[in-house]
Amino acid sequence: MKKNITIYRDENGIPHIEAENKADVYYGMGYMHARDRGMQMILMRILGEGRLSELLDSSDTSLQIDTFFRKMNWRGNTERYIAGIGDLEKQVLDSYVQGVNDAFNESIPGEFKLLGYRPEAWKAEHTIIIARMAGYLTLSQSQDEMERMFVEMVQNNVPVPLLEELFPGNLKGLDVGLLKKVKLQEKVVPPETLWGKAVPRMMASNNWVISGKKTASGKPILSNDPHLEVNRLPNVWYEMAADIGGRYIIGATMAGAPAFIIGRSNDLSWGVTYAFIDCIDSWIEECKNGRYRYDGKWKDFEVRKEFILRKKKTPVELTFYENDHGVLNGDPSENGYYLSSRWTAAESGLQSMKYFLKLWDARNVREGMDALGQIEAFWNWVLADRHGNIGFQMSGLVPKRRPGVSGFIPLPGWDKKNNWKGLVNYRDLPRAYNPVKGFFATANHDLNKYGKVKPINMPMGSYRADRINDILEKGDSFTPEDVFKMHYDVYSLQAELFMKIIRPLLPDTEQGRVLRDWNCEYSLDSKAAYLFEELYRGLFLEVFGKNGMGEGAVDFFGKETGLFVDFYQNFDRILLAKKSAWFGGKSRDEIYTGAIEKYLGVKPIPWGKTHGVLFKNILFDGKLPRILGFDRGPYPLPGGRATIHQGQIYRAAGRLTTFFPSFRFVTDFSKDEAHTNIAGGPSDRRFSKWYISDLKNWMKKRYKKITPKSANKMKI
Secondary structure: OOOOOEEEEOOOOOEEEEEOOHHHHHHHHHHHHHHHHHHHHHHHHHHHHOOHHHHOOOOHHHHHHHHHHHHHOOOOOOHHHHHOOOHHHHHHHHHHHHHHHHHHHHOOOHHHHHOOOOOOOOOHHHHHHHHHHHHHHHHHHHHHHHHHHHHHHHHOOOOHHHHHHHOOOOOOOOOHHHHHHEOOOOOOOOOOOOOOOOOOOOOOEEEEEEOHHHEOOOOOEEEEEEEEOOOEEOOOEEEEEEEEOOEEEEEEEEOOEEEEEEEEEOOEEEEEEEOOOOOEEEEEEEEEOOEEEEOOEEEEOEEEEEEEEEOOEEEEEEEEEEEOOEEEOOOOOOOEEEEEEEEOOOOOOHHHHHHHHHHHOOOOHHHHHHHHOOOOOOEEEEEEEOOOOEEEEEOOOOEOOOOOOOOOOOEEOOOHHHOOOOEOOHHHOOEEEOOOOOEEEEOOOOOHHHOOOOOOOOOOOOHHHHHHHHHHHHOOOEOHHHHHHHHOOOEOHHHHHHHHHHHHHOOOOHHHHHHHOOOOEOOOOOHHHHHHHHHHHHHHHHHHHHHHHOHHHHHHHHHHOOHHHHOHHHHHHHHOOOOOHHHOOOOHHHHHHHHHHHHOOOOOOOHHHHOEEEEEEOOOOOOOOHHHOOOEEEEEOOOOOOOOOOOEEEEEOOEEEEEEEOEEEEEEOOOOOEEEEEOOOOOOOOOOOOOOOOHHHHHHOOOEEEOOOOOOOEOO
16 A cells, blocks of 8 residues: 555544545545455446356356346447546546555455455456446436337337326327337346236435525535435445545545545535436337448448356357447347437546546535536536535436437437437536525436426436425524434325325225324334335226236336336326326226225235345345345335335346435535445445444434544554
8 A cells, every 4th residue: 555645444434545635545545445345346347347157157147137238338448538538537547446456466355265256457447337337227227218118018009198198298209100110129028927908017316405594504504315225235335535635525435436426525515316317219220131221321230249258158149239329129130120229428437537536626516516517427416515505416418319309219210310419518407506495405306497408308206305395495494413304204295195085085994094094104113104005006007007008017017127116207197197098987086996995905014014125245145144144134114215215125127126315414514524324334344343334323313423534543
């Protein structure tokens, strides 16, 4: 380790780095990432490179995972980006990589030794892979899945009026006949899951910022609680503090990436949520004899060969066909129509590092907005500064499309007017500076009204944002403790709206009485929350299963994908409507009454009894005996899909996953400190005292304090 850097832990195990310049800070960050999260970093790299079958596990499932990552090709096109970065970024990146490798030279995670794999040295390109993965998986990916689901709905004869009601404003350019000709090679609903014959199968977060006009200290307060998967150890986030001659940043990083993604400095604080921008589009390609039609001519695809090595098995060769619309989902030698898909950030990674570095020197919200607005990932940022300013800025590489289309519908690839026309300037994205109301909140909802362009066509529901805004609107003299309480709020505005319809229809039974008296809170002891969720699931089956999509598809979407988890607003809009084509000629009361009779006969069970999860080690994934301590729990967890303390447990890609507040961060500019807790701890080492050192705080509503420098210094 470099001698001119001081690294120590505070009493909570959080590493502090004291250095003379930025390059040395990021050397320390790389060193500690590898020291505490080396297993996590190496596993992410193996996945991103599509080498799981080669290095760890040669099962058919691993082959499918490798095929996905090879198709995305995130390890490609990295050299020219590295060669083109500025001197400071190059210096920081090289220093970070050196720190990683110095730590690995000292010690390699023992799990890989057991698996017979000695990791190669870390390279700059691996950091780019991590950045691309973080920007796509479960986030942009969910938008792509919903658009693919729409194509399947068209091909399974869901009537256009029903589609228009479910996806309002997004169907311009729809050609039903053409979409039905498309050969889908990968389906959201697998072939063995029947759609049925009822016609005529990421990623969420909160952040908010409060002006000093509404705080007890008279200074701004910033809050962030990103909702990600928590049932995997270690946590996604890694907390750190860094200091360069009194200039500091404290906050959360992500192992493998040299950046403070959430945090505060002497002058500025920033928090992030996913923006639900549509940044991935599909085009319909007409293919013939291995070529595709474009602008009246037949053109050749670029052909990319990938070889997947498999432990003790025969290697697999893959062929991908690419054009300006991305990767083709099919083989063009078989004549027909296929989809090609392109993600705007497929060749991103280093521009974001450049602008994260600028946060060290940003002195106010406007400078912070200009830096964060140019981050390549698709995020909503709230900001505050020590001068009393607050702000909001959206970021991301948003494509310019032809007027009138949103990007939701696949359009003919042979018509050049359907091509992207470049990228939107970040200053035209939604943003706000010192809003009159004295606060600003984002919760993955529709924020298009704050921009010159409208980058969102499929947001999450606004329930969480509405609840946050309502509390901030009515309250005054907020303290960090008030914000802590908001983080754990489990009141559901979604349930409130549904219960206005349901309550008058409830029978005088045990279940009816329990649900009638519900306070709309998803607390662990709430039996009504459990009953409501059973009824809500039943309404989906009755409305969308019987009257358009088929019960088999709806059941699959609900149990095996995150589509209803992410995009429930579209379905709620219909379920809450007084009339809908999806009601199959019945009144809303008839629909609800029938669902109550059919689905409300279950025994009332406390929400916590059915809403728990086992925290599994990310590498072994529950395969080791519980007594060894790699996995922890199961733990009952409060919250629902529409509560500030979001609590969603569902299956996706064949495994159990979650949306919960993975990390909580609060800072008041009256003091140089931040209050945090995290669903886990600093280390991915099972036998480290820091493996789950903060998990109890996370569950018990307790916060630790991070300051730029700690009086309690512990050796690394």
